[in-house]
Amino acid sequence: MVKHFEFDSIVVGGGGAGLRTSMQLAAAGERVAVISKVFPTRSHTVAAQGGIAAALANVSDDKWLWHMYDTIKGSDYLGDQDAIEHMCKNAAAAIYELEHMGMPFDRNTDGRIYQRPFGGMTKNFGESSISRTCAVADRTGHAMLHTLYQKNIELKTKFFIEWIGLDLIRDEDGDVLGLIALELQTGDLGIFHAKNTIFATGGAGRIFQASTNAFINTGDGLGMAARANISLEDMEFWQFHPTGILGAGVLVTEGVRGEGGYLINSNRERFMERYAPSAKDLASRDVVSRAITQEVIDGRGVGPNKDGVYLTLSHLGEELINEKLPGIREISIKFANVDPVKDPVPVVPTVHYMMGGIPTTLNGQVRDGVSQKEVNGFYAVGECACVSVHGANRLGSNSLLDLIVFGKAAGQHILDSSKNKKLKKLPKDVTKKTIDRLKKIDSKSSLENPREVGEELRATMQKHCGVFRFPQLLDEGLVKVNELKRRIRNLSIQDNSKVFNTARTEALELQNLIEVALATIASAKNREESRGAHSRADFPKRDDKSWLQHSLYNPKDGSLAYRPVKMKPLSVKSFPLKERVY
Amino acid sequence: MKISIYRFNPDTDKKPYNKVYDVKRTESDTMLLDLLIKIKATDDSLSMRMSCREGVCGSDAMNINGKNGLACVTKIDELKKPIVIRPVPGLPVIRDLVVDMKQFFKHYDSIDPYLKSKKKPPIKERLQSQEDRKKLDGLYECILCGACTTACPSFWWKPDKFVGPAGLLQAYRFLVDSRDDAREERLDNLDDPDRLYRCHNIMNCADVCPKGLSPSKAIAGIKKMQIATKKPKFKTIKKIFHVQESKK
Numbered sequence: 001m002v003k004h005f006e007f008d009s010i011v012v013g014g015g016g017a018g019l020r021t022s023m024q025l026a027a028a029g030e031r032v033a034v035i036s037k038v039f040p041t042r043s044h045t046v047a048a049q050g051g052i053a054a055a056l057a058n059v060s061d062d063k064w065l066w067h068m069y070d071t072i073k074g075s076d077y078l079g080d081q082d083a084i085e086h087m088c089k090n091a092a093a094a095i096y097e098l099e100h101m102g103m104p105f106d107r108n109t110d111g112r113i114y115q116r117p118f119g120g121m122t123k124n125f126g127e128s129s130i131s132r133t134c135a136v137a138d139r140t141g142h143a144m145l146h147t148l149y150q151k152n153i154e155l156k157t158k159f160f161i162e163w164i165g166l167d168l169i170r171d172e173d174g175d176v177l178g179l180i181a182l183e184l185q186t187g188d189l190g191i192f193h194a195k196n197t198i199f200a201t202g203g204a205g206r207i208f209q210a211s212t213n214a215f216i217n218t219g220d221g222l223g224m225a226a227r228a229n230i231s232l233e234d235m236e237f238w239q240f241h242p243t244g245i246l247g248a249g250v251l252v253t254e255g256v257r258g259e260g261g262y263l264i265n266s267n268r269e270r271f272m273e274r275y276a277p278s279a280k281d282l283a284s285r286d287v288v289s290r291a292i293t294q295e296v297i298d299g300r301g302v303g304p305n306k307d308g309v310y311l312t313l314s315h316l317g318e319e320l321i322n323e324k325l326p327g328i329r330e331i332s333i334k335f336a337n338v339d340p341v342k343d344p345v346p347v348v349p350t351v352h353y354m355m356g357g358i359p360t361t362l363n364g365q366v367r368d369g370v371s372q373k374e375v376n377g378f379y380a381v382g383e384c385a386c387v388s389v390h391g392a393n394r395l396g397s398n399s400l401l402d403l404i405v406f407g408k409a410a411g412q413h414i415l416d417s418s419k420n421k422k423l424k425k426l427p428k429d430v431t432k433k434t435i436d437r438l439k440k441i442d443s444k445s446s447l448e449n450p451r452e453v454g455e456e457l458r459a460t461m462q463k464h465c466g467v468f469r470f471p472q473l474l475d476e477g478l479v480k481v482n483e484l485k486r487r488i489r490n491l492s493i494q495d496n497s498k499v500f501n502t503a504r505t506e507a508l509e510l511q512n513l514i515e516v517a518l519a520t521i522a523s524a525k526n527r528e529e530s531r532g533a534h535s536r537a538d539f540p541k542r543d544d545k546s547w548l549q550h551s552l553y554n555p556k557d558g559s560l561a562y563r564p565v566k567m568k569p570l571s572v573k574s575f576p577l578k579e580r581v582y
Numbered sequence: 583m584k585i586s587i588y589r590f591n592p593d594t595d596k597k598p599y600n601k602v603y604d605v606k607r608t609e610s611d612t613m614l615l616d617l618l619i620k621i622k623a624t625d626d627s628l629s630m631r632m633s634c635r636e637g638v639c640g641s642d643a644m645n646i647n648g649k650n651g652l653a654c655v656t657k658i659d660e661l662k663k664p665i666v667i668r669p670v671p672g673l674p675v676i677r678d679l680v681v682d683m684k685q686f687f688k689h690y691d692s693i694d695p696y697l698k699s700k701k702k703p704p705i706k707e708r709l710q711s712q713e714d715r716k717k718l719d720g721l722y723e724c725i726l727c728g729a730c731t732t733a734c735p736s737f738w739w740k741p742d743k744f745v746g747p748a749g750l751l752q753a754y755r756f757l758v759d760s761r762d763d764a765r766e767e768r769l770d771n772l773d774d775p776d777r778l779y780r781c782h783n784i785m786n787c788a789d790v791c792p793k794g795l796s797p798s799k800a801i802a803g804i805k806k807m808q809i810a811t812k813k814p815k816f817k818t819i820k821k822i823f824h825v826q827e828s829k830k
């Protein structure tokens with residue numbers, strides 16, 4: 001059965017970005033629906049721990065311009081300065097708005113919002129570390145997501161929960177007219193016909209084996225965009241978080257180091273002092289992850305296989321740990337069998353965040369292809385989008401900010417620009433391709449098992465496209481991933497029933513993951529320099545002459561095009577290129 | 583290692599049944615969820631919800647050896663063998679371990695789970711003292727997993743009427759927020775023999791909550807507020823409540 005729905009706008013994704021967008025639209029009385037494959041508060045925003053950045057100056061003097069500088073430097077100058085200005089300038093208002101909605105921020109003694117230091121966040125253009133990251137203990141994402149969901153309940157936003165989007169609807173003119181989705185509970189298809197489609201589908205960290213990401217982070221938005229021939233930007237840039245729990249992958253927030261925790265190697269040495277003499281443990285994530293990897297390579301790792309290092313925080317004392325890092329204590333006891341009040345936690349760089357994504361303007365409109373022309377009716381916000389504020393490396397606590405600033409911007413742009421917009425007619429046979437794909441998965445005609453192929457894909461990406469990247473491994477990796485893509489076209493599942501068929505869901509997700517993996521490794525292979533999180537053994541230096549450019553991966557033929565970085569901010573002077581030292 | 587799992591697929595099964603799986607446990611399998619994933623790799627028809635695998639998203643509440651909990655943070659070592667898994671009780675089963683949570687969320691919506699402030703907020707943040715902020719601890723952390731509500735006999739008895747521990751915990755979270763101005767209205771909304779006073783302090787909720795929260799304490803708090811701020815409409819209920827209080 002195919003159900004049919006019509007809306008002014010549909011938001012695909014009920015995480016922080018999606019809910020901030022829908023809130024903007026619902027508050028204005030727009031006919032908006034949020035479609036989410038999980039209940040909104042199960043979205044991965046819920047797992048964000050450390051906090052959300054804004055120059056509130058609640059602890060010490062602070063300016064959004066300093067935040068802007070830090071973000072540009074953190075991005076290794078690949079972030080677009082206009083987008084970064086927009087984000088940092090609007091950060092404080094966005095945080096106050098969350099507080100007004102009821103978000104239970106921690107407080108300073110004067111009753112203002114509590115802020116903690118985070119990696120790369122500094123005072124006066126790099127002088128020293130600053131407390132800029134607003135926090136709710138180590139559960140900031142949880143508090144933010146629940147608050148946004150609650151606001152949407154108040155606004156009576158319409159939700160389609162446990163519906164998974166499968167394909168974009170795009171007509172001959174290239175305009176986006178909505179989405180084809182599958183209702184998990186019934187197995188029915190739905191056509192969501194809308195004037196505006198907003199993707200807020202989150203990250204895709206599940207292309208790697210060791211990941212801090214949830215099972216649902218499978219890059220569905222990118223997969224759908226790629227199948228609709230929309231190019232993907234800067235996909236070689238993946239952030240490895242320095243402190244995932246060794247073996248389990250579960251994240252330990254940078255807030256631990258913000259509160260005074262530090263890393264040690266097997267000699268009990270505070271090795272970050274060697275790699276980043278000034279910022280030490282609070283250097284940017286790419287820097288810390290490389291340092292850890294180097295320590296392990298040099299034989300100073302810890303753990304049974306000597307492949308991690310220790311994060312020690314017992315010196316902070318039980319009281320502070322219980323008050324500011326209670327979730328971390330809980331996680332460490334559960335997943336590392338270690339009580340951080342007494343012992344150090346074994347950690348390892350673990351894939352965490354996708355800096356690239358679906359290219360967009362400052363208003364969230366999707367830009368397509370080499371021309372970078374806006375796609376009519378199509379928006380993307382949050383981790384699935386690339387505006388680009390994070391460039392080659394995201395600073396911790398800038399992502400939650402990105403969600404709400406650009407979620408609002410996209411919502412507002414829709415309100416401002418699509419008043420008189422009419423619903424275009426749907427193309428003929430709009431569901432055909434999707435139904436064919438579903439039939440194939442059900443057909444049992446081939447023997448490709450999604451679990452096996454998925455494991456192979458994750459292992460391949462881990463080996464061929466990790467913290468350090470080697471030319472030969474990249475070449476081989478690309479061949480392997482292409483081969484896996486052929487196999488993934490022929491996935492087949494044993495269970496063909498309709499009701500809540502999670503085997504089908506996993507197969508469909510894998511068909512998205514492969515698009516993301518391919519874009520990642522192809523873009524990584526092509527970029528012959530080291531910048532931010534992309535570190536090439538054969539090109540160890542940043543090369544601004546040739547590579548101060550964003551990658552645009554064309555999913556149609558796997559080719560790459562480039563567009564220059566926007567060095568001109570909106571209102572302030574440009575921050576010139578500098579060598580990046582911490 | 584043997585695990586018995588409740589199975590029911592409305593497409594193919596007339597009746598639910600229990601299927602016993604024999605899985606080989608390896609060193610890296612620490613949590614129950616690890617084993618369930620392994621089982622699903624051999625039998626892809628097994629359905630359950632899961633996402634974060636670290637106890638923050640609330641997807642994988644299930645009944646484990648007779649007690650509700652999250653599979654992703656339940657250590658295999660701490661479970662009696664053979665392990666017996668069922669969906670959480672008290673809600674309709676959609677399939678296998680997946681239950682229909684609509685009723686649960688309806689109650690959540692019914693307590694108006696959002697801040698109501700009548701004053702125009704300042705340009706910056708509203709001030710809140712550390713003390714007032716502390717009052718929200720033990721309340722705001724709820725992940726809406728439903729383990730508590732579906733472990734509550736009062737909820738099984740009146741699932742359409744009793745708000746249940748999770749909903750009431752959130753009601754209390756807003757009642758004690760110094761920034762909220764709707765205390766009267768919120769208390770009125772709950773001043774009902776079924777919505778609030780169905781709670782008979784059985785305490786299953788606090789016993790199962792994977793986040794260590796105590797809905798039952800919150801409910802007692804609401805009842806106290808009802809008495810302190812005004813006369814409850816339901817005099818008899820007031821009496822029952824007093825009896826319970828004095829029994830403790």
Ligand SMILES: Cc1cc2nc3c(=O)[nH]c(=O)nc-3n(C[C@H](O)[C@H](O)[C@H](O)COP(=O)(O)OP(=O)(O)OC[C@H]3O[C@@H](n4cnc5c(N)ncnc54)[C@H](O)[C@@H]3O)c2cc1C
Pocket residue numbers: 012013014015016017018035036037038039040043044045046047048049050051052053140141163164165166200201202203212213214216217220221251253352353381382383384396397398399400401403
């Ligand atoms: C463990 C962890 C800790 C983090 N901590 C921080 C932090 O402290 N500070 C910070 O700034 N950032 C942090 N981050 C990063 C940040 O949390 C994420 O980048 C951000 O939450 C992503 O939000 P989102 O709204 O884009 O997507 P998500 O919250 O991931 O939501 C995606 C939504 O899309 C839906 N969806 C996906 N595919 C489909 C589909 N096919 N059909 C329908 N719906 C779909 C999902 O159901 C979900 O609702 C952290 C990340 C991780 C992994």
Ligand code: SF4
Pocket residue numbers: 723724725726727728729730731747748751790791792793794795797
């Ligand atoms: S109170 Fe505890 S058990 Fe109940 S829904 Fe919230 S987290 Fe789950």
Ligand code: FES
Pocket residue numbers: 632633634635636637638639640641642652653654655
């Ligand atoms: S999978 Fe998220 S709580 Fe268990």
